Amino acid sequence: MKSFFQPRPSPDAAETAELRSMMAAVQRSQAVIEFELDGTIISANPNFLAVIGYELAEVKGRHHRMLMDPAEAASPAYTDFWRRLNAGEFIADKFIRYGKGGxxxxxxxxYNPIFGADGKPYKVVKFATDVTAAEVERERRAEADRVAAEVQASVVQATGRGLSAMAAGDLSYRIGEAFPGDYAILREDFNRAMAALDEAVAVIRGNAGSMQSGANEISSAAEDLSRRTERQAAGLEQTAAALTRSPPPSARRLRTLRLRMWSWARPAARPRLAAPSSSAPSPPWARSRNPPIRSARSSASSMKSPSRPTFWP
Incomplete structure (x- = not known):
């Protein structure tokens, strides 16, 4: 009869089994390769061999530098790398390796140094994860960003040259170089805007020329009017000077009239009446030897003739 009581494994056996299970899991999920302390390859699991494209027989017993860039493998840094591992130092980083066919x-x-019972490292085990695809994508994006930055810089420079030309008054400038992608629309819009602006400025210049011509005509007319005004002012000044040197025409006429009136009022200046002829009838008072004597009042009144002026010069 089979016993239901099985002997329990010893603690050491259980620990060993656990370690073996863990190592099996690591071997399945990661690329693993083992090296001697001098860098000689001891073994490599299928995951690592798939990364580098070699078979185990092609790498076993060969040095780690077969996976390196020759220049890097010959550098002092590579020598120091193995010195650190032999000293038991753990090294982790992102590395570039070259497989079959480069x-x-x-x-x-x-890179993990493995220590023996004496506490000294006796081999190195490398656990690796292939990130080639992710790195290639990252590098592709970085390159695309670099190219885009260069294109953008070229577009900015070309557009800047156009704006500088416009600021300097050169509206005939056009962006001749081709812009890639969506930037082509920017080039077309810029050239179209410059053409429209050039046409508008040409119209403004034409209108300004017409305005200038009109302004010149107005200025010429104003100068002509000014000259005529100056001539008229000079004539007026001459006339005023002449008037100040001689009495006005109205005063001369008044003086002449006064002189005529004055000469008429003087008895000596009056024209003498002709003597009456003998055949003419004599007035009644003349027939008498003693003519009538007028009174002083009548004589005075007779001296006041209606036509005699009352103002004497």
């Missing part, structure tokens, strides 16, 4: 592989890996 195929580039990017891995995130850790």
């Amino acid at each position: 195929a580039r592989a990017v891995i995130e890996a850790s």
